[in-house]
């Protein structure tokens with residue numbers, strides 16, 4: 001056993017440190033000319049360490065401030081913080097595939113989000129496009145309204161009891177309930193219960209409850225560093241089994257298994273599964289075609305895709321909602337909140353009572369509401385670090401510098417969204433920047449330029465497929481909360497600095513607020 005451990009340790013030392021130092025000296029891919037912070041040029045340990053500090057995006061941002069547009073952030077990775085690089089790396093014509101980092105989070109079967117193969121991705125995206133089409137999203141309105149109303153009641157009850165509410169968690173319960181209702185046809189009841197303890201099932205049929213958010217985050221904590229040394233995965237996957245995060249992250253797989261199995265046990269019956277509003281859950285749509293014939297998609301593929309959606313569809317959106325509420329209620333943004341309320345209030349005026357909500361159609365046409373949400377995603381993007389892509393054979397010129405084939409490249413999302421050449425006063429929360437100037441047409445070149453480089457959902461063939469669902473959720477929740485509630489911050493420290501804990505997504509810290517129904521609308 002001791003010999004095996006020694007062999008493992010020597011192998012890891014070689015792959016993580018000695019091998020890269022050797023490659024650094026040989027410099028086959030001509031990367032020596034790119035500056036790098038600390039040991040990043042010859043060891044991935046720099047990035048792994050920054051990820052352990054929950055601050056990779058910030059460390060890369062600081063490195064760009066010090067070294068300029070092209071920075072070597074790992075032995076085989078150049079981060080390029082330049083507007084031209086966005087299209088050159090992610091655009092439709094770029095033909096750059098996801099790099100091997102995505103192996104770290106991938107399971108037995110590939111999902112639309114983690115497959116690196118272009119034909120496989122195109123096939124999956126084509127097969128699933130209709131689930132995210134405008135027509136399908138309209139059919140989700142009833143379930144979204146139901147969850148927004150439940151969230152509203154929880155905030156109101158906390159206000160009546162004069163209790164502080166951790167809104168970060170409640171927004172996450174909201175997004176989990178919404179995405180589970182979309183996926184499984186029934187929500188997981190997190191909002192009602194006020195917790196994320198949900199049923200999970202092992203492959204041998206043992207049912208237990210486990211906290212969804214903690215299991216998801218535990219998995220993310222492991223997948224990011226593992227992906228930075230993809231060649232070591234056969235070994236590191238075994239080693240991490242000893243870490244406390246591993247059983248926790250297994251809980252997430254068991255949650256997915258439990259709820260997919262429930263849909264499978266239910267079987268197909270159009271009368272049961274098609275709601276009165278015409279909505280049919282995603283899993284049923286994976287399993288059966290529109291005439292009720294089985295599609296024979298293998299179970300492992302359904303599990304993988306469900307897991308990907310439950311993850312991508314809940315963590316990012318709750319991050320964006322939490323950040324928006326934080327910024328809007330921050331004492332230094334009182335005039336922004338006032339202006340937003342002036343916009344939103346007339347739409348709510350037509351509602352019967354407190355339990356009534358305006359239609360998404362009406363709320364989505366409010367430009368200032370959209371501006372406040374977009375400005376949040378610019379300043380505090382849910383996905384903040386550069387999404388890695390591999391330069392094709394032959395190499396490419398990226399933002400004026402040649403980078404050899406096989407090298408990984410990325411544009412750091414957090415940093416490009418603060419680029420002074422695109423966004424004036426980039427550190428300021430200033431929703432007005434998103435409104436057209438002058439005659440109200442949005443063909444003004446300043447706005448066109450900002451929109452071109454507004455990449456919180458990424459861009460090109462691998463851009464977020466769920467962005468319309470995300471806007472739907474964010475719009476309904478932000479409008480409802482802003483219209484009905486005042487909030488007081490429980491913790492002064494949070495007013496000064498709202499911490500980010502970057503796992504895969506740049507998650508905000510806990511946010512405890514005292515809600516109160518606004519006197520003006522009672």
Ligand code: HEM
Pocket residue numbers: 112113114125179308309312313314316317320382383387456457458461462463464465466467469470
């Ligand atoms: C504010 C909320 C959201 C943000 C900021 C966001 C951001 C992103 C980003 C940056 C990517 C690209 C990832 C990469 O290249 O590795 C992505 C991909 C993806 N997102 Fe989202 N997302 C959000 C909400 C959602 C929702 C609600 C869903 C599902 C219902 C979803 C499903 C997906 C999927 C399936 C992909 C992979 C697409 C592909 O590779 O073709 N996302 N998202």
